[in-house]
Amino acid sequence: MSVPASKKSRSAVRRRRSHHAMKAQNVGICAGCQAPLVSHQACTTCGFYKGKQVVDVSRNTARLVKRAQPAAPQAHDHADHDHGDHDQSKKQKNTKSKTKLLPATEEKAS
Numbered sequence: 137m138s139v140p141a142s143k144k145s146r147s148a149v150r151r152r153r154s155h156h157a158m159k160a161q162n163v164g165i166c167a168g169c170q171a172p173l174v175s176h177q178a179c180t181t182c183g184f185y186k187g188k189q190v191v192d193v194s195r196n197t198a199r200l201v202k203r204a205q206p207a208a209p210q211a212h213d214h215a216d217h218d219h220g221d222h223d224q225s226k227k228q229k230n231t232k233s234k235t236k237l238l239p240a241t242e243e244k245a246s
């Protein structure tokens with residue numbers, strides 16, 4: 137790793153970072169569906185750009201509907217494999233530590 141020739145002064149660092157601020161994006165309105173629209177990009181709601189259908193939005197809506205639904209827990213039988221009891225062992229460790237603490241406090245009290 138190379139070593140910098142001299143330390144950047146606080147002033148130089150702050151001067152450099154004076155250009156790092158983010159600017160708010162210009163948001164327009166879609167002519168087709170009146171949805172908020174990032175300029176120079178196709179509408180994400182209706183897929184129109186400059187009055188032409190350029191994006192197939194039907195695929196997007198199907199994906200969004202699928203994403204909105206809560207994921208069902210994957211049920212499967214445990215006949216051919218074993219997950220191991222890693223979750224149970226964690227619980228046992230926690231209970232062990234608690235049981236170890238309890239007798240120690242009782243001994244100090246007596």
Ligand SMILES: [Zn+2]
Binds near residue numbers: 169171
């Ligand atoms: Zn639109």
